[in-house]
Amino acid sequence: MTELLWYITAALAIGSGLGVVMLRMPLYSALSLVLHLFTMAAMFAFLDAHFLATTQIIVYAGAIMVLVIFVIMLLSLEGTEKRPSIFLIGIAGAAAFGLLYMMAPAIRRTFPMTGGSLQGDVGTIGKSLYTDYIFSFEIASLLIMVAIVGAVVLAKRIKKNAT
Amino acid sequence: MPLSNYILLSAVMFSIGAVGVMLRRNTIVVFMCIEIMLNAVNLSFVTFSKLHNDISGQVGVFFVMVVAAAEAAVGLAIMISVFRSILSVETTDSSELKL
């Protein structure tokens, strides 16, 4: 049962990913990305990383994607992009295939891999975060503050002197 | 469920994201494809964390999300700023650094 569910989720993930890449209008791509993020959260849940699954939905899908959709609406993007040239598609596709081809043996060698009994709950993560990674935690908060200030400055309209 | 499946899924998602970054012109869509790539990496982080029974992987994912958020904020601000001058979000419309 779980297996079937997993495969459906994986299919949705790949499908929505392809949707992001291939859909014309940016709004549709954004919505497709939201779906993708939900499936990723499901993946996290499959791996018993409950905290991360929740955080993914709240932060990623809830905040970041909202921001993205705000911007799309603000700029009234229509999706009048021209199709990329066949040449470019060929190169990109070849590179991607090449990458997968090279990774395939490595991945196959790891079969089958079964995991341990780690439970990624709040307590475990919290304990690790506030003891081993306290420094990175503080830096991360600093980073967010810098990002806020930067974003405000960049997006501000330049005031004209004349009234 | 063998964990290698997750790794395979992560690899495929990464490739899709990379292809998207290379092929799409709209800056926002490019940004979204980058998000796909980050997510793929997150997945492999968590998988390995589960494999080695080490919570550090998931802490890593946490920080990746923080950075992604910051990046989103600043990146979109830049996009808006650029849009104000060239009135377009397509990457091919600005080639000031062309030789």
Add this chain to the structure above:
Amino acid sequence: MISELVVFEPKLAHIVLSPLIGSILAFLIGKKFKAMAGWIASAAALIAFAITVGLFQKLSHGSIFEYKLFQWMSVGDFAVDFTFRFDALTAVMCLVITGVGSLIHLYSISYMSEDESKHRFFSYLNLFLFSMLLLVLGGNLLILFIGWEGVGLCSYLLIGFWFKNLSYAAAGKKAFVVNRIGDAGFLLAIFLISQYFGTIDFIALETKIQGFTDPTLIVPILTTIAFCLFIGATGKSAQIPLFVWLPDAMAGPTPVSALIHAATMVTAGVYMMARCSFIFDLAPYAMSVVVIIAALTAFVAGTIAIAQNDIKKVLAYSTVSQLGFMFLAAGSGAYWVAIFHVITHAFFKACLFLGAGSVIHGCHHEQDMRHMGGLAKKMPITFLTYLVSTLAIAGVAPLSGYWSKHAILAALEQNPNPYLASMLNIIVIMASITAVITAFYMTRSVAMTFLGEYKGHAHPHESPLLMTLPLVVLAGLASVAGYYGGDLAHFLESVLPVNGAHFHLEDIKSALLHSWPAFLGMGVALIVYTQLKELPNKIFNMFRPIGKLLQNKYYLDEIYGFVIVRPLEGMANLLWTKVDQSVVDGAVNGTAAIVDMSGEAVRSFQTGQVRTYMVFMFVGMVVIFGLYLAL
């Protein structure tokens, strides 16, 4: 003939140094004080003459003065020193060069008095003296060659002295280029000598060559060397086929013609042959060629001179003809006779040229003899000296020309060369006819210029003292120099082989009898040009084609132009357009174009678009990844 006594004498350098310093000073000081240039140059020449006389008196029979400046080069076995040597031959040449040179310098002070570039003229004239002295004082072939080239250069500079006239400049260029062709032969000879004998020093070379127990071994190589040397001589001393520059060289000022193209430079070839007598004596085949060419040259030049109307051109072709006589003597092994004729020719030819200069000066730059006439009364001194020199060149005893010409004919008749045995009679007859022709055209020039009525438009007058004095001195020398022939032969014995040519001092009666060719030529010319004035024109119209041929110097210049110059120009043109422009420029421009194109190709990577960079990044990452996995 190698003398045993070699003496160290540093004054040799002073002979050479004097005109060199004079040249520099004349230019620098002469630029400021125009009048000083000539006197400085003449002083330098006179100083050189004084030193030469002093050394000449010190020179005892068979000794050689030597002065080595420094060792020039030493490569393996081959060494060349910068050495001056003063033996009997050099002494005689130096005396003529500095003596006649000084007289001509003094003459030029007056002749060039109105010219604005006097300082340049006298500087070049002194430079010429320097080069000529270097030539005769050189102790080895290389120093001789430096002087050889130097006189060629000065000849070019002086012929084209009035360079603003393009045809004069072209004449200078022609002289230099034709000389150069001869010089190529000379250089070949030097190369061959250094290759086969390992030395180019005259004394060492002579020792080496005469040290061969079996000379027949080296005859082939010596013949080749002799040929090459003679080619150089044909260039410098205006023999067939390279004499064409000498008539054109009359474009230069008359003192230049006197000094360079009569007395000194053109005799360099004869001097060189005398210097290398030990080579020529062992190459009878080359000697036969020398004699044949000399005879032809003398004859042909004489015939051309008959039909010339420019007084300087007559004298130019006369010089070519007389040079032919000198080579007749040298080619017969009688080197001292050739040098004898060099000396006598220097005296009377310089006098003739200076006299012509006086005439040209007096008639206000008129050179065509048909516009002269009757100048005997107006310019008496010029007339008398010119007449004396004409008698000398015609070969009237007891003037010097008779003795030297007679000695040449005697040496020619006694020529032992087996290769010439069959043709000797013809050559002797040719030489005799040439002597008659010489007398004829010289008397013609006297008659047309000095006798009869004046046909020109100017007011001719006698020239100033500074011009007439050298004329008198030279005429005097031309008269009496012949009697010293025996002393000369004896003096040169130490250096030059005698080869059976002796000087016979005849009594005056038999000498006059032997001057019959001169009297014949002179008589005919006098009758034709003073009494039967219409006869020349009538004969010219009768034999119009021959007349035209002679007047236009057998169209030799035109033939040369057609056969040699035009193909060369065509080839140069071809090389220019096809090779230089297409290939060389093409290669250079092509290289630049390749760089340009490759730059363009690489530039296409920098599109300025992020997307392209992303593609490159990703593809590069995949490649590196793959390489990492593979290795």
